Amino acid sequence: MPISSAEFDQYEPPTHPETNAERVIRFLVQNRDQAYKASEIVAETDINPNSIHPVLTRLEDRSLVRHKEPYWTIGDYSAVKDAFVFHSTAQFLDDELGPESREEWLSAVDNADEDDA
Structure with missing residues (x-):
């Protein structure tokens, strides 16, 4: 349904x-020519230090990051791209359908x- 120009001027798109x-992932893609220690990723992303290892492990399980103790770097580019497309699609559907x-x-x-009973 269209909205008026006045409504458009006041419209704030939903933020996620x-x-x-x-x-x-965003940090490692932007710095894809480097590998980082978890503590360095924490410093650059402001993620809680207690959360970083579970996050990195889940990403590694999906081939989105690679790990050689103690370093982490971006993983398989096609896996990262597929994950981004899936996430974008899911976000769009959530926005449209709830x-x-x-x-x-x-x-x-x-x-x-x-x-069935």
Whole structure:
């Protein structure tokens, strides 16, 4: 549905806070010719030091970063690109249709189980 020019001038698009994983990936892509210690990534991204290793480990599990103790660098570029496209698509769908609800999913499973009984 179109909006007026006055509404457009006042419109603020929704903002989505960047996750720790996104901050790490963005930093490592921008510095793809370097490898960093976790503490250096913390210093550059302002991620809580207690959160960095779980984030890096999850990213490594998805081939988005590579690790050789004690250094971390960006991972497979095609995996990073695919993850970005997936994230962008999911964000668009959330914006258009609303975010998914875990409770709705669980309720649907419960209802399906009842129907099968």
